Amino acid sequence: MGCVFGKEASTRRVERERSERNEGVGEVRAKVSNREVIDEVGNGGVNRRADDVGGAVRPRTERRRSSRPNPRLSNPPRNVHGEQVAAGWPAWLSEVAGEAIRGWIPRRADSFEKLDKIGQGTYSNVYKARDTLTGQIVALKKVRFDNLERESVKFMSREILILRRLDHPNVVKLEGLVTSRMSCSLYLVFQYMEHDLAGLAASPNIKFTEPQVKCYVHQLLSGLEHCHNSNVLHRDIKGSNLLIDNDGVLKIADFGLASFFDPNHKQPMTSRVVTLWYRPPELLLGATDYGVGVDLWSAGCIIAELLAGKPIMPGRTEVEQLHKIFKLCGSPSEDYWKKSKLPHATIFKPQQAYKRCVAETFKDFPPSSLPLIETLLAIDPTERLTATAALRSEFFTTKPYACDPSSLPKYPPSKEIDAKLRDEESRRMRAASKGTTDVVKKSRPRARAVPAPEANAELQANLDRRRLISHANAKSKSEKFPPPHQDGALGYPLGSSHHIDPGFDPPDVSFSSTHQSFPNPSIQTWSGPLGDASTIGTSRKKKHLAGEARAQSKSRSKR
Numbered sequence: 160m161g162c163v164f165g166k167e168a169s170t171r172r173v174e175r176e177r178s179e180r181n182e183g184v185g186e187v188r189a190k191v192s193n194r195e196v197i198d199e200v201g202n203g204g205v206n207r208r209a210d211d212v213g214g215a216v217r218p219r220t221e222r223r224r225s226s227r228p229n230p231r232l233s234n235p236p237r238n239v240h241g242e243q244v245a246a247g248w249p250a251w252l253s254e255v256a257g258e259a260i261r262g263w264i265p266r267r268a269d270s271f272e273k274l275d276k277i278g279q280g281t282y283s284n285v286y287k288a289r290d291t292l293t294g295q296i297v298a299l300k301k302v303r304f305d306n307l308e309r310e311s312v313k314f315m316s317r318e319i320l321i322l323r324r325l326d327h328p329n330v331v332k333l334e335g336l337v338t339s340r341m342s343c344s345l346y347l348v349f350q351y352m353e354h355d356l357a358g359l360a361a362s363p364n365i366k367f368t369e370p371q372v373k374c375y376v377h378q379l380l381s382g383l384e385h386c387h388n389s390n391v392l393h394r395d396i397k398g399s400n401l402l403i404d405n406d407g408v409l410k411i412a413d414f415g416l417a418s419f420f421d422p423n424h425k426q427p428m429t430s431r432v433v434t435l436w437y438r439p440p441e442l443l444l445g446a447t448d449y450g451v452g453v454d455l456w457s458a459g460c461i462i463a464e465l466l467a468g469k470p471i472m473p474g475r476t477e478v479e480q481l482h483k484i485f486k487l488c489g490s491p492s493e494d495y496w497k498k499s500k501l502p503h504a505t506i507f508k509p510q511q512a513y514k515r516c517v518a519e520t521f522k523d524f525p526p527s528s529l530p531l532i533e534t535l536l537a538i539d540p541t542e543r544l545t546a547t548a549a550l551r552s553e554f555f556t557t558k559p560y561a562c563d564p565s566s567l568p569k570y571p572p573s574k575e576i577d578a579k580l581r582d583e584e585s586r587r588m589r590a591a592s593k594g595t596t597d598v599v600k601k602s603r604p605r606a607r608a609v610p611a612p613e614a615n616a617e618l619q620a621n622l623d624r625r626r627l628i629s630h631a632n633a634k635s636k637s638e639k640f641p642p643p644h645q646d647g648a649l650g651y652p653l654g655s656s657h658h659i660d661p662g663f664d665p666p667d668v669s670f671s672s673t674h675q676s677f678p679n680p681s682i683q684t685w686s687g688p689l690g691d692a693s694t695i696g697t698s699r700k701k702k703h704l705a706g707e708a709r710a711q712s713k714s715r716s717k718r
């Protein structure tokens with residue numbers, strides 16, 4: 160996507176240097192920003208930094224200094240806002256998400272050719288597209304905003320900030336943003352990934368070998384290690400969020416529920432995250448002071464799922480999920496109940512204790528996998544391995560070793576969405592040949608993991624949702640959605656003094672496509688990550704940004 164995005168090799172080198180020297184995140188970002196400056200010069204200044212718009216490029220030394228979070232940046236100063244709008248960003252985005260787009264300029268929609276819709280998320284549609292400048296195939300994630308509501312823009316903004324902080328071969332890389340000054344939508348540009356792990360695992364013709372499972376798991380844990388070292392919790396690790404390209408490289412994707420966290424200054428976070436089948440017991444029990452263990456529990460579920468060939472704990476409700484967990488992993492010890500003081504402990508504490516039976520249940524798994532699965536599926540999160548420790552587990556040091564990603568088979572398209580389409584198609588075919596009534600019974604679609612918010616359709620959320628629907632129907636923007644909540648997850652600084660103009664209803668951006676007309680190029684501008692990544696996403700938050708609200712937002716749009 161143009162040289163502004165830097166060469167992958169240099170990015171990896173930065174990452175390697177960081178882990179070798181155990182440097183602070185800020186320093187690394189300063190280096191990344193230097194790379195960007197060099198690239199920018201090499202590009203003849205075509206892709207300017209957004210904050211160069213006024214002609215004043217800050218010297219490198221100053222940029223390096225700004226690698227520390229500046230709490231005062233929570234509200235972009237008026238001049239930054241003006242510069243961002245001049246650079247082509249819509250005012251509503253700059254006002255609410257100024258920090259997330261800082262240093263970048265938007266890419267033009269008509270420089271992409273939309274090819275296909277490839278995915279539908281809770282709050283987004285994902286398209287396959289061709290970057291007409293580079294010829295590269297990309298994924299464009301169109302973020303749905305609920306009437307440009309400030310809160311939904313904030314959530315998307317947090318996702319962008321998190322994605323910009325991360326830079327690792329096993330984490331999806333945000334390559335740019337597409338919008339224009341008059342647009343009311345936003346597209347996130349990613350490298351196109353042909354598969355996801357849920358789709359591959361559900362494919363009837365694919366049975367992973369042990370070296371292949373090790374290869375995927377190693378990549379998953381490496382990506383998680385990077386997220387956690389960067390103080391990011393993913394909070395929705397599941398197969399459909401683990402994308403895989405045709406070279407066998409796995410990348411953690413969908414940071415829509417992710418959050419910044421500070422292990423030394425814990426803030427309460429919402430427990431209403433993580434897709435039900437992969438949700439750890441502490442979240443089901445209402446914990447709000449959790450940490451990296453939540454992602455590692457999900458990773459444990461995935462490892463066992465890959466080896467078993469099916470999801471290991473497919474609960475339909477939270478109660479059933481917890482029951483499945485206790486049956487497999489044993490119910491918590493008295494000590495744990497006392498120590499953890501979990502909010503739902505009194506409701507969910509079983510009458511009689513369950514004995515742990517992980518080893519018996521998975522007795523056919525490769526023996527070296529069991530210690531890893533045992534520790535990741537520990538009921539007490541403090542007993543779970545970190546990603547770094549898990550990477551040193553005997554699972555990876557025992558033969559047969561993980562295969563190289565490049566040696567993995569080249570699979571046909573196999574996203575979770577393809578599995579869904581396959582199910583629907585075979586249902587249709589059988590219905591056509593046999594008559595509908597008995598077919599409907601026989602060909603029930605494959606059960607799918609229920610995303611967190613769906614599994615949390617509790618009274619308050621429903622009330623909020625209903626309020627929001629009538630609120631949206633009335634086209635009123637005076638009330639904020641979602642309602643205040645208690646997620647103190649470390650977000651990013653956001654100003655509160657700006658409001659989106661309720662009368663502002665700009666047109667959507669259009670893409671070049673065989674079916675669509677071209678927009679007026681004069682109103683759209685180029686973009687890409689040009690800025691000083693060191694200045695983004697590091698500030699600590701007092702604002703109650705949020706998983707909970709995000710979960711409710713996701714839930715609402717999924718209906």
Ligand SMILES: Nc1ncnc2c1ncn2[C@@H]1O[C@H](COP(=O)(O)OP(=O)(O)OP(=O)(O)O)[C@@H](O)[C@H]1O
Pocket residue numbers: 277278279280281282283284285297298300331349350351352353355399400402412413414415574575576610
């Ligand atoms: N880079 C990519 N390349 C190819 N396909 C992608 C890419 N990113 C996302 N997709 C597809 O789009 C789907 C939805 O994307 P994503 O999970 O990011 O959106 P979401 O709205 O947060 O979804 P969810 O409701 O599942 O959390 C993915 O499951 C995947 O199949």
